Amino acid sequence: MAQSVSHFLSKLPVMIIAFLVLTNGCGTLGCNYTSIISFGDSIADTGNSLYSKSGGGAELNLPYGETYFHRPTGRFSNGRLIIDFIAESLGLPLVPPYLGGGDFKHGVNFAVGGATALKASSDNSLDVQLGWFQKLLPSLCNSSSDCNEFFRRSLFLVGEIGGNDYNYPFFQGISVEVIQALVPKVINTISSAITTLITHGAATLVVPGNLPIGCSVEYLAIFKSQNKDDYDPQSGCLNWLNEFSQYHNSLLQKELDRLQTLYPNTTIVYADYYNASMLFYSSPAQYGFSGSTNKACCGGGNFESNQICGSQKCGSPGASVCSDPSSYVSWDGIHLTEAAYRWMAMSIVQGPYIVPPRINMSCVPLSKKVSDYSLTQDVNRVFLLWQSSPSSLTNSMSRPLEVPLETRSWIG
Template sequence: MAFPSFLSLQKSAAICILVFLVFAPCGDATRCYESIISFGDSLADTGNLIRMWNPYNIAAVLPYGETFFHRPTGRFSDGRLILDFIAQSLGLPFLRPYLSAEEESDFQKGVNFAVAGATALNISFFHERGIYNAMTNTSLGTQLDWFHESFCTNIHSADCKEKLQSSLVMMGEIGGNDYNYAFLQGIPREEISSSFVPEVISTISSAITKLIEFGARSVVVPGNLPIGCSPVYLFYFKSSKQSEYNSTTGCINWLNEFSMYHNEQLKLELSRLRELHHNTTIIYADYYNAAMDLYTSPSNYGFNNTLSACCGQCMFPNPTVCDEPSSFVNWDGIHLTEAAYEAIAQGLLHGPYTSPHVYEFCILKGSRGAQTSSDHLRMNI
């Protein structure tokens, strides 16, 4: 009796693997997650900031969104984000921004609390240090409050726990803006490393712990991108010292070293959390190295411009836009193009840039009787 069932699962899994490798879902019957719940900043915001009053809502107008959506959606890119590609790979719709929903049913397949410009730390932390955030006063704590007050408390707690257990939680990317505001407003690197990084890591850790208490069992935690390759940072920290630049990529070494420092501290904290929460799979998503591939081997991805922005002066009136965004890594000086986000997403989904691999989520879910063995093989991330 067991052998036909096993062979059937093998056959089904093989078909799913083939389909998944071309970046398409296998279908509802073998879906590993019922929804995605996302937190973060402009790397994940699918339209929350544009629903707030803000004079810096540049993503509310073209050319933002021009490549895929052909209209602005609030995404800080010319098209889709990493989160969008992950949703597509899981056979789920693009996430609705939290501020766009009118009723609970809008969140059936997921909800996005990410807000462009958001920080991990509370806005008061920056005010005390004379740092100004013109984008938003939304922090990770605010996003968690939205989740708790408007997502979980409106339904029975048992249903809330069940919802979280069947969802993939994306914790960020978050924390990048904490450093962006500090660096670009003159705070020394040493102070940011000693005073900001521990607070950011602790805040992210506390948020993950709260979500686990609510019922989360599958959490992806991205690290920071290599900020030393960002045109904004290359402009602000331009130097005549060639030793400050990587001879292969042209990126600023000390800024990338800072990004790596944050990421190492984050990974250490995630290891600690894994020891405390054995029933939850916590994945580190290595945005840094997935992105660095684009700078070290751009031709492998079809890029011929890595260190300048496709959309010049994009944060001002009358932007100038390149003819082929897909040939650029950077979109507007700080955010990336859809082509770059897709390449990073592929590195996460098919490459070595998640640890542990996301398919282990499904293995754990299968051990609780929630999924079949075909799911375990299908999620080859």
């Protein structure tokens, strides 16, 4: 991790300059996107769980969706997701779920809650989602040249995916050594999917890494330790679980570098969900989160009392819900609140957590209703910190979180 952080720091001044340039005007690529095509799990699912053969779970009930949509939409949060904010930033409609049918000329979402990268691990794996994409192709474009033009102006989001490949065995008590052996297989599956999309004409692909699972309320409750040294002193996250997430992300970035070399005419960028989320896990109050990061807004998830979220699952009868979800990071102990997703989206869309920073996904400034803090102020703060003490920034960025999942009906 130290090497990847040092590599990031070495590029930070350039990335901040890119951020300032991109947010002062519309980049050519950014303003020309006419559709979003998405794959993944519950972090990106905009409603496929409503129509999936495996059926939905508690996310089909209020208070899911209460904040923005005022009704359940199949999203695993109280409101919008990262993909929704990306669509808004591009001036596009929210991306509709593939299984819901309809007009997909401005985008389509194949992501399903509970999905995995590996084929044998879920009913709606990445391979299944690619099959849906190929089935839909004739309705999106009619000829090779037509498809090339359509996909040239489409933004492909490949993930986040892979988290559930690890969540399922972790929650079954399988050892970290056994689960770690799955990581290269997961990365190879993601790489194969990216290659397939490129052969179909994808020109710009954004591939998110995994969130650090050591900060998830669910993981914190299940793997609670009496040894204080197991926890990061600043964020309170479990170090060994975050190191696992970092291992996945490190292999993913290396594979994306290889693919970029192999396909130089395609833009492949890594979206750093890990460090984007660590901003508010390390300093929650600075980002407007007054609620404990160790507690979920909805349901029984409470790290301090060692309650498991499923005992009072959000969306089930009698489950409690906080009065102000925007003050919490965790929504249901597994997934994040709209407020947290907005901050992550801003750090991806407007910088600096997209590597390399060569595309602009921001044509319409994202609303900052969550708080009065602006990302520009935060980037300036990071730049000043880097100038005065690079080691301090390294320490603040090498910390952990994740968005796990519990039973298959609630996993994302």
